[in-house]
Amino acid sequence: MEFFVFISEQWVLVSVLLILIYLFAINERIKSGRPLSVHAVTRMINADEALLLDIRDSKEFKAGHIAGAVNIPQTKLSDKLAELDEHREKFIIIADKVGQNAGAAGRRLRQNGFKVFRLTGGMMEWQSQQLPVVKS
Template sequence: MNFFVFISQEWLLVSTLVVLIYIYAWRERIKSGRPISVHEVTQLLNKDSAVLLDVRDNAEFKAGHIVGAINIPFSKVAAELDKLESHKSKIIIVADKLGQHAGSVGRTLEKQGFVVRRLSGGIAEWQAQNLPLVKK
């Protein structure tokens, strides 16, 4: 009960706190690469202005991946950045299973000067849209 009394009396303070939390969350999301839809990804890949980096483990990658994707498992990205140097002029689209690792990989890549976007929803969203995967 005291909580609601505090909120009603200090509405300006509480509103400011909520706005600051929202701004912080929004900035953190953008820092790791702006999320883009599967349709935007296909357009960028078809124009050859982007490269897709799949950060899932090798077994998941072999089970099905997007055509032309480069596979560097999440745990090895920092050590294997040299594989991406030849693509520095293109947008790097980071894809993982559900979107849980793409943010931290995006931050790592942006610190190295890459332009990064994240596949919104990961490979799971790609499959949900009935888009094709290559199987090895």
């Protein structure tokens, strides 16, 4: 009961706190790369503006991936950043399974000077939109 009394008496402070939490969350999301829809990703890849980096493990990648994607599993990304140096002039679009792990990889790439975006919903969203995948 005291909690609700505090909120009603200190509504300005509570509002400021909620706004700050919201701004912090947005800032952290942007640091890992802005999310892109499957349609925006398709357009960028077709225009040769971006490289698609698939950070799923090799087994999942071989089971089905987006044509032209480069596979560097997230666990090996730090060790293999040099492989991406030739693509610094392009945007790097990160794809993972469902979009949950792309944030950490995006932050790591941005810290190393890459321009990063994330595929919203990952490969699950790509496949749910019935877009083509390549099996190897």
